[in-house]
Amino acid sequence: MKGEDFKVNVIGLSQKAHPFDYEFGQEFFEKYGKALLENGHFKARITLNKRETMIEANFHIQGTANLICDRSLEPFEYPLNIDRRILFKYGQEEKELSDEIVLITREHVSLDLGQYMYELIGVNIPMKRLHPKFQDDDLKESEIQLVYSSPIEETEKEEDAIDPRWEKLKKLK
Numbered sequence: 646m647k648g649e650d651f652k653v654n655v656i657g658l659s660q661k662a663h664p665f666d667y668e669f670g671q672e673f674f675e676k677y678g679k680a681l682l683e684n685g686h687f688k689a690r691i692t693l694n695k696r697e698t699m700i701e702a703n704f705h706i707q708g709t710a711n712l713i714c715d716r717s718l719e720p721f722e723y724p725l726n727i728d729r730r731i732l733f734k735y736g737q738e739e740k741e742l743s744d745e746i747v748l749i750t751r752e753h754v755s756l757d758l759g760q761y762m763y764e765l766i767g768v769n770i771p772m773k774r775l776h777p778k779f780q781d782d783d784l785k786e787s788e789i790q791l792v793y794s795s796p797i798e799e800t801e802k803e804e805d806a807i808d809p810r811w812e813k814l815k816k817l818k
Contacts, residue, residue: 651759653693655700655733662694665758677759681767685710687725691758700733700749702758704765714776721776727765 653665667689674682687708694701706727713720729745733756736748749756 651762652755652757654755655693655695656754658693658695658700660695660697662692665691665693667691667758667762669762673759673763677763681763682710682712682770685725685766687762687766689762691762693756698735700756702731702733702756702761704729704731704762706762706765710766710770712770712774714779715774716779717776719776723770723774725766725769727769729765731761 651667653663668687669689670686671684673687674684685708687706689704689706691705692703694703704727706725709722709724711720712723731744732746733749734746735751737750738748739750739753740748742748
C-alpha cells in the first residue's frame, strides 16, 4: 500500500456519485499513526458525491480493531461499524468548521480519505477498553466505592488523640 492509495483527485471528478472501496490493516495504521490503534482489519466504502458547491462524502467503515484490555492486558477484537457523512464545501480558505463540515478551495487538488478514515476509527474506539468477558461482570463501576482519607485529616486526628505515654513525658518537663 502506498501513501497515495487513499488520495482522491477531486478536480478530475465529474458531478455525480463516485464510490471508492478500500481494504486495509496494519500498514494503514503504520502510515497514519499508532497512537489510537496499532492494528485491525477494515473494509471501507466511501461515496463522493460531487456537486457544484460541495462534495458530500459518505463513509461506511466496517471491521475489527485489535485492542488490549485495560483490566487484564489480554488482546481482543473490538467490532466497529461506522456510518458518517462529511461535507467538503467550497470557500475562500481551507478550514475545518465542524466535525462534519470542512471548507476547501476550488484549487484543492485531492482529498486524503485515509486521514478521515483514521480519525473516524479513532473516535469510535472506546476510552475504556474492556475485554468482552468483563462486560457482564457483577462488579459494576457505579457500585465501586473508594475509601479515601486525606493526609490532613489523619494528622488532625493524631493531634487530637495524643498517646498517653507522651502525655506523661510532657509532665516530666
